[in-house]
Amino acid sequence: MSSANLPVIVIVPGAFGTPEGFDKLQPYLTKAGYATHPGSYPSCNPSDPANASSPQDIAHLRDNVLLPLLNEQGKDVVLIAHSYGGVVAGGAAKGLAKGTRSAEGQSTGVVGLIYVVGNITLEGESLFTAVGGAYPPFIKVDKPSQGLALIEPAMEILYNDCDRALESELDKMMQPHALRAFETPATAPAWAESAFDGRRAYVRTLDDCCNPSFLQDMWLEKSKVEWEVVDFKTGHMPFVSQPQALAEQIAKFVDGFMAK
Template identity: 70%
Template sequence: MASSTSSPIVVIVPGAFGTPDGFHKVVPFLNQAGIETHPGPYPSCNPSDPAEATCANDIASLRNNVLFPLLDQQQRDIVILAHSYGGVVGGAAAKGLDIPTRKAQGKTTAVVGLIYVAGNITLENEPLLEAVGGAYPPFIKVDQPSKGLALIAPAMEVLYNDCEASLAPELDKAMKPHALLAFESKPSAPAWADPGFDGRRAYVRTLEDCCNPSSLQDMWLEKSKVKWDVVDFKTGHMPFVSQPEALAAQVVEFINGFMAL
């Protein structure tokens, strides 16, 4: 399936506590390779009302405000690039948007692939908190800076352990409070479980990750019961900060694989 523009657009779905702006180091390398990107934010990051910031609202927001306009109005194929909690949101938002399903509806565009970077893999109705073992790790500071929100501390040690120490002020500033409800509420069924994404699921496993340890990533991949094309990066949780050029090259390789199917 090809749209009027030959290359799919990459929708960047960030992890919790961050925005698509956090990918600013990787975007130029993708652009150089002829890949356009589009932000895929969602409302539970730094929300106006944490009591409303459910996972379901994040999924609906990404689907209705980003994916459908790109697919149906701009007539673009999409690849979702999802980091950490973005895997929960992006995975569910892409449900029913695979090539066979869209083709059967007479549509000419689709989500042609899913790329997870240390992505959280949750089953239908499985909250992220459950998927990480039912308790918050000590670095998630609950009800900070106010009730219903959380922060990660120490951010440099947990998220940026392989990044230049001099970047600390800039990286700390990029971190936003996140609604706890997003992690505790149930997501809808994930798209990656569908046969329409066979051969179109890729996963960057971050081997030195202090936030989502690689053992947890392995558990999620196994639990999914579907095949992912897994590539290992010897990085911490944020390879788009510490290894942007290498990550961009890997994303391009994954996309070329999707397009060759």
């Protein structure tokens, strides 16, 4: 399939991260013919963390990224959602599935959802609740200032399978995140819609120190829908530690979506 007919891959980063954190993955996606687009949202390093929320992140991604790509640029989209990005992408894509929009007379839509250790929240559930109602010790609350949080030690928690020589480079990619994004209820998720049957994929990270695999399993089971699950023996950031393998898996997922 020519690159012109491939969907745009929108990369929705996890909390504390930015699209630049995927720089090691993008060349492999580009080589495979995919255009990528950043899917950032306002609760990462906000000017006023008291005004941040999960619904605000969801609305921002939908209104400022997805709808312009679909309606103005005429592109199909595949979402890659990492960690908390799963909450944001899930809500933002609701009602935008390719089949749903086709029935409404629209020519473009969201072709599929790829969660890379993505957080799965139900309608009205916050991420804080989804992880058990308590922050793990590596989430440093009200740091560097009130209403924000950091992950420390980032190398041990997020990059445990990455080259330690990259530590200073990786530290620069981490940003403070608004706690209210984790504590406010999420809106209804797109993955619950039947229009995404056969169009949900999940990369389960088996050596994850941030979102352990048992949590990932709980989320998948809780969703009550079918996901195509592929295991990676990596930590929380396979797009840093195994970018080529992850890009190849993403391409396989997209091929499957496009064949339906």
